[in-house]
Amino acid sequence: MNSLALDLHPPARRRRTLTWFPFAALSPSLLVLSVFFALPMGMMIGMSFTQTETFSPTLDHYQRFFTDGLSIAGFCRTALMSLLVAISVTVLGYPVAYFLARSTTRWRAVVFALALAPELAGVVLRTYGWLIILEDRGFINDLLLHLGLISSPLPLSKNLFAVVVGLTHVVLPFGILSLMTSIQGIDPNLERAAQMLGASRLAVIRTIVLPLSVPGIVSSMLIAFTMAASAYATPALLGGAGFKVLATMIYEQVLFYIDWPFASVMAMSLLLMMLAISFVGVRYESRRRSRASVSSGGER
Amino acid sequence: MNRLISIFYWFSLGAVLCFITLPLIVVVAASLSPTSAVTLQPWEWTGRWYADLWSSRWLDPFLASVKIATVVAAISGVLGLFAAYAVVYERIPGSDALMSCLLSPLSVPQIVKGVAVVLFLSMIGLQGFLGTPALIAAHVVLALPFVTRMVATSLANFDANLDRAAQVLGASKLQRIRLVVLPMIKPGVLSGVTFAFIISFNNIPLSVFLVRPGDSTLPITVINYLEYSLDPVLAAVNVASMAFILAVIFLFEKIGGFSAQLHGGSK
Amino acid sequence: MLASICLTVSGIGSESAAAETLIINSYGGPYEGIIRERIIEPFEKRFNIDVVYDAVGSAQQDYAKIKATKGQPGFDLVVMTASQSLQGCKDGLLEKLAPTSIPNLSALQADLAAVAGECGAVHEVQYLSLLYRTDKLATIPVSWNALVEPELSKRVILPTFQNIMAVYLLEMMSVTNGGDLIDNVDPGFDAMAKVSAQSVGFEQSSAILESYLREGSVWAMPFWNGRAQLMVDEGLPVDYISPKEGTIPLVATLNIPVGAANKEAARKFIEFFLEKSSQEAWVAGYRVGSARGDISVPDELKDRQLTAGPDGDRLHLPDLLRLQEKLPEWAERWERDVVPNAR
Incomplete structure (x- = not known):
């Protein structure tokens, strides 16, 4: 599922003097995750296969998911929305991440703060801010109407567009940070050397920076996709009743209909969607790496 | 051509920064507007919503959130550092599978995690654990994958030759970890801890199910207030808490920036 | 008779003990300001009980919480509606309320009180x-x-x-x-x-x-x-x-989860809220109707409120x-x- 673990240059044949230590280091995390994540999740998954009243095994909840039409539609909306968010976060985040990774001026701290700012404002207020901007009587429509460019308000809110804008804003800091960490790992001397040898800026970006930051790009897209797919407040407020995604629908099942088995079925579908996406990411990454090792092996 | 590229780069950087700040400017304007209708005319602005913040109604949840976020950042920072070290640096057997385990909570929507924890604890008869302890545990589960991923990324980009060089020069394993590995991954760890703090501080979906009555966190108090009233005190609350978090980040970035300069110089 | 002795005894008990606490889960917004001023503060004064007011969640959300914690949601008293009262009684998650311990229950109009069943005390109707x-x-x-x-x-x-x-x-x-x-x-x-x-x-x-x-x-x-x-x-x-x-x-109710820590204080609160004077204060403040037929309602509200079953x-x-x-x-x-x- 994760691409990063594969992206290693394992130190050659190190002596295993402290073999017990890594396991000890790992165990607290695994303990916390099993008690507060794995076991509860296991119980919920069991629930999705269980009759509510009699506790006998059943596939009814799954059947309902595939046949009611609404659930599948919600699933598709979620996938589309998350994909668009993943792309826009990575595209918009890249220049900022590059600046943060390379700049040594005092502006770096300013941009760093600005890049993280959306995360600080809290989801509710950011979403509220976007509502004020995108609403029928919001800033943009007001301005366009005033300038006479449109005669009736553009439908900017309560739809896919608004949710993607809002979620991109929410997730952007996470994308920027993972891109930044990855770009920081690229030796700046490579770029300098290429430029000294006469490569254009474009060539440097295309042949050095972008390929070497692929782990960051993949991880940014993975983070963005998963965060978008499981976000609740933003789709709920900016998408409204007209654009329901799985997370909103799960929320309703849990907090309103108190139908936990069906909520777990929906959660399972979301989980599978994310696993599939991560799998694609990992495959891509390992193919890239095997190509890279073949070519570098040839040079050696 | 180079010039064009550089113009495009600076333009896109500026555009993205505008995109990021636009809704925040709107929110700040909202916090200064006398009514819930946002005004951008500074001469109409008022500070009275900020004066309203100094009451236990907003201070108590704020302090509760700070306490919880601090504990969550500390726990998940230590756990995430150890976990990434074991999996990525030591590559213990089955490390890929273990990494997937460590990151798996990311794939599950928070609300489901929250409900699962509540149901699980009450099913095994530990209702008494619900409330702040369960909330902290759930936030750690939420933050840990991010911390682990960030530390792992910096470990993965870490130049193993430095480590090998230290080894050749006779450094012991503990020395190498302390003198080579830790300083190199410090930015990753600090970003991770900062993130853990923010994630916990702003969390809504898990907290909704886990806060104990009377021990509510700030965002939960805000959304409950929003349910009933739209007055600009909400904008003021968020601007104030944003200023607080900004201070926290500057603190961390100061430490991180310092260390970055250090090992930049040692190269 | 027995009930009144119980009440007296428990009343003495609460006065001698250090201030008890009662955690109430209710709503925020205008509701909160009015209930604090008109009901909670007089209640605290009279019984020397500290009330912790929690505005988290809608009625249905509160019920989801009670269900998830098997009746131990962390609050002692909750404001919900007749729907959740009936459901909670059926699921065994809400305490049954009886006039023996809460005498004012019998002052409610029977048809309105019946809507909420045995587990809900109707304190307002809209x-x-x-x-x-x-x-x-x-x-x-x-x-x-x-x-x-x-x-x-x-x-x-x-x-x-x-x-x-x-x-x-x-x-x-x-x-x-x-x-x-x-x-x-x-x-x-x-x-x-x-x-x-x-x-x-x-x-x-x-x-x-x-x-x-x-x-x-x-x-x-x-x-x-x-x-x-x-x-x-x-x-x-x-x-x-x-x-x-x-x-x-909309029949609004006061309910006690079965696993509440301070049931006695919660019963006292219900009894207090259903008193004639409290109901009058509430009706005048929150502009709603009451299930008590014997209270005096401000003139401007008389024909706009539900007063009958x-x-x-x-x-x-x-x-x-x-x-x-x-x-x-x-x-x-x-x-x-x-x-x-x-x-």
Whole structure:
């Protein structure tokens, strides 16, 4: 599922003097995750296969998911929305991440703060801010109407567009940070050397920076996709009743209909969607790496 | 051509920064507007919503959130550092599978995690654990994958030759970890801890199910207030808490920036 | 007799002990300010009990929490509605309340008290009203069908289905157009599809719904009459009616989860809230109706509030337990037939 673990240059044949230590280091995390994540999740998954009243095994909840039409539609909306968010976060985040990774001026701290700012404002207020901007009587429509460019308000809110804008804003800091960490790992001397040898800026970006930051790009897209797919407040407020995604629908099942088995079925579908996406990411990454090792092996 | 590229780069950087700040400017304007209708005319602005913040109604949840976020950042920072070290640096057997385990909570929507924890604890008869302890545990589960991923990324980009060089020069394993590995991954760890703090501080979906009555966190108090009233005190609350978090980040970035300069110089 | 001794004894007990605490889960917003001033503060003073007020969650959310924690949600007393009271009694998650320990329960009108069953103490009644802008509408609406008049095209805002107001509106549209409350709601869905086409969309929160009417971009919507009255009191150009086809009451209740830590204090609170003077203070403050028939109501509220039980022909009372069971099915239908028509 994760691409990063594969992206290693394992130190050659190190002596295993402290073999017990890594396991000890790992165990607290695994303990916390099993008690507060794995076991509860296991119980919920069991629930999705269980009759509510009699506790006998059943596939009814799954059947309902595939046949009611609404659930599948919600699933598709979620996938589309998350994909668009993943792309826009990575595209918009890249220049900022590059600046943060390379700049040594005092502006770096300013941009760093600005890049993280959306995360600080809290989801509710950011979403509220976007509502004020995108609403029928919001800033943009007001301005366009005033300038006479449109005669009736553009439908900017309560739809896919608004949710993607809002979620991109929410997730952007996470994308920027993972891109930044990855770009920081690229030796700046490579770029300098290429430029000294006469490569254009474009060539440097295309042949050095972008390929070497692929782990960051993949991880940014993975983070963005998963965060978008499981976000609740933003789709709920900016998408409204007209654009329901799985997370909103799960929320309703849990907090309103108190139908936990069906909520777990929906959660399972979301989980599978994310696993599939991560799998694609990992495959891509390992193919890239095997190509890279073949070519570098040839040079050696 | 180079010039064009550089113009495009600076333009896109500026555009993205505008995109990021636009809704925040709107929110700040909202916090200064006398009514819930946002005004951008500074001469109409008022500070009275900020004066309203100094009451236990907003201070108590704020302090509760700070306490919880601090504990969550500390726990998940230590756990995430150890976990990434074991999996990525030591590559213990089955490390890929273990990494997937460590990151798996990311794939599950928070609300489901929250409900699962509540149901699980009450099913095994530990209702008494619900409330702040369960909330902290759930936030750690939420933050840990991010911390682990960030530390792992910096470990993965870490130049193993430095480590090998230290080894050749006779450094012991503990020395190498302390003198080579830790300083190199410090930015990753600090970003991770900062993130853990923010994630916990702003969390809504898990907290909704886990806060104990009377021990509510700030965002939960805000959304409950929003349910009933739209007055600009909400904008003021968020601007104030944003200023607080900004201070926290500057603190961390100061430490991180310092260390970055250090090992930049040692190269 | 025995009960009064118990009460006296426990009363003495609480006075001698250091201040007890009572954790109340209720609502925020205007509700909170009014309940604090008119009920909680006098209660604290009289019984020397500290009240911790928690505004988290809607009634249905609170019930989800009680269910998830098997009756130990961390609060001692919760404000919900008759639907959750019945459900909670059935699921064994709410304490049964009896006049032996809460004498004022017997002062409630029997038919209204019965709506909430054995586990809920009815402390207020509201009804679904039709709220409208007096400065925008040419004629005063009289029927629920006013919502489908061309005059209101794009001038209606609707609650989402998660807000129980939507369910009640659906039922009233059903009754208005020849259907009934539970078994034949097809006319209701047909009518709601038309209302949805008239609407500018759906909102979950009462505060946001209210803001549309406040700023005047929307001219009519369904709303609880107490909240509507508070808007009228503010001097906004709005008014509300109970349409000629009748309406559905919202019966609000006080409940005690079975696993509550301070049940005794919770019972005292219920007893206090149902007292004549408290009910009068509450009715005057939150502009709602009371289940007590013997209280004096401010004149301006008299003919606008529910004072009688559900026997009047203008009040329709669905079978709330069956309604709870229907909700998932109706929610799907709402998504399919009603929501897509908006905009």
